[in-house]
Amino acid sequence: MGLKVYGHRMSQPARAVYIFCKMNGIEFEEISVNFFTKKTASPVFQEINPMKQVPAIVHGTFKLFESHAILRYLACAFPGVPDHWYPADLQKRAKIDSVLDWHHLNLRHGALRLVQAVALAPKLGRQPNPQVAIEAEKLLSESLEKIETFWLQGSGPFLLGNSEPSIADLSLVCEIMQLEVLDDKDIDRILGPHKKVQQWMEDTKTATKPHFEEIHGVLFEVKAELQKQRLLGANNA
C-alpha cells in the first residue's frame, strides 16, 4: 500500500512526519503543498484534507491529518518501527500522549504565533504584530521552562527521562526549530536560559541523523534569506 505525505518543509509538523518516516525506513511519496501561497486551500487539496492544512497522509485509501494522529498511526501501522517511538506499554504510551496533548496550546501556541507575528508575517501576507509577539513569547518561554524543569526531568536525555526518543521528542523539537527564522539575538534571548532544552535538541538531532539536517535544509535557507534582508534593512536605515 503506497503512502503519500502531503506536507511542506517549512511546516514543523510536516517535518516531524517526514523525519519519522525516513528514520524508520517507511517509503513514501512526498507531495509539497505550499501553505504560504495558500495551495492548502485549493479544491484538489481539500479532497485530501478539508481542514486545509499540512501535513496529511493518504495510505492506500485511508486519509488522515493532524501530525500527532499521523505519527501515532504510522508507529502502529508499520511493523518495523521500534517500540520507543510510541511504546505499547500502556503507561509509557499515556505519558507520551500527555506531552503531545500539552504541546498544542502551550509550546506550539507560543512558538507558532511568535514566528508568524515577527519573521514570517510578510511571507504570510500579514503585517508584523508586536502585541501578539509579546504575548506569544511569554507563553513560549513559560513552555520552554516547563520542558526544562518538568518534561526533561529524569535520567535519560529525552522527554520523560527516556533513553531513546519518542514521537513527542520529534514533534516538539521540530516545533522549536522553527525559531531559526528569528533574529539570532532573539533566539539567544529565548533559548539561552534553557540549557537542558538546548542539549535535548542536540540529542534529538543526533538521534535522527542525517535525516534531521536534510529535512531542515529549506528552513536554513529561509533563515539565511531573512538574515540577509535584516542586514540590508539595517544598512539602509
Add this chain to the structure above:
Amino acid sequence: MTLKIYADRMSQPSRAVLIFCKVNGITFEEIKLDLARRQQRSSEYKEINPLRQVPTIVDGRFKLFESHAILRYISCAFPGVADHWYPSDLFKRAKIESVLDWHHSNLRRGAVAYILNSTLAPALGLQKNPQAAAEGEKILSSSLEQIESIWLKGNGRFLLGSSKPSIADLSLVCELMQLQVVDEKDRDRILGPHKKVEQWIEDTKQATMPHFDEVHTVLFKLKAKLQEQRLSEANNKIESSKNTTLPSKM
C-alpha cells in the same frame, strides 16, 4: 487501589473524565479542586501535577494529566469499557485521534478565549477583553462550522459518522457545554446556525444520561446565577451604574 480524579466540575475537560468513568461504571474517588479559589496552586497539588491544571488522575502510583491522554488511558486500562469509546481498530482509532488533536487549537482555543473574555474573566480576577472575545468567537464559529460540515458528515449521529459516541464526542461536547454560562442571545447567535451541532450535543447528552446532567449541575447553577445577575444589572442600569460582583465559585 481506587482511581483518584482531581477535578473541578466547572472545568470542561474535568467533566469529560468524570462522565466517562461514571458511564463506564469505573469506581473512582473525586477530589474536588476549586479553581476560582486557586486551589490548583497549592503545594500539595503541585506534587500531583507540577503543571497545576485539572484534570489529573492517580491510578496506583501512576499520575497522568491532559484529559485526552487520560481518556485514552482509562479506555485501555479498565476492562469493560465498550470498544466504541476508543476503538482498537487502527483506522477508526486514528480518526478519533485526529479529532482530539484538532480540538486543542480550534474548538477549545476559540471557546475558551471567547467565554473567558466575554463572561468568566471577573470571576477569575481578570478583566473582560472584548477584542480577545471577538477573536475567540471567530475561531469558535469557524470550528463549529467545521464540526457541522466535516466531522459530523456521515450516517451516524456522532462524530465521524459513528453510531455510538467516542471519547472525542464527550470531550468536544463538554467543551461546548461551557457556552451555557454566556448570555443567551450570544449563545443563540453562535450555536443557532449549526443545527447538526445542536442535535449532536443533544444525542451525546442522551447517550450519557443521567451522568451528563448530574456532572453539569454546577455549571447549570452558575448559568442561573449569571442570568439573574444580568437581569438585575439591566434593571439597576435604569437607576444607577452600580458595580457588580460575581459569585466566588466562577
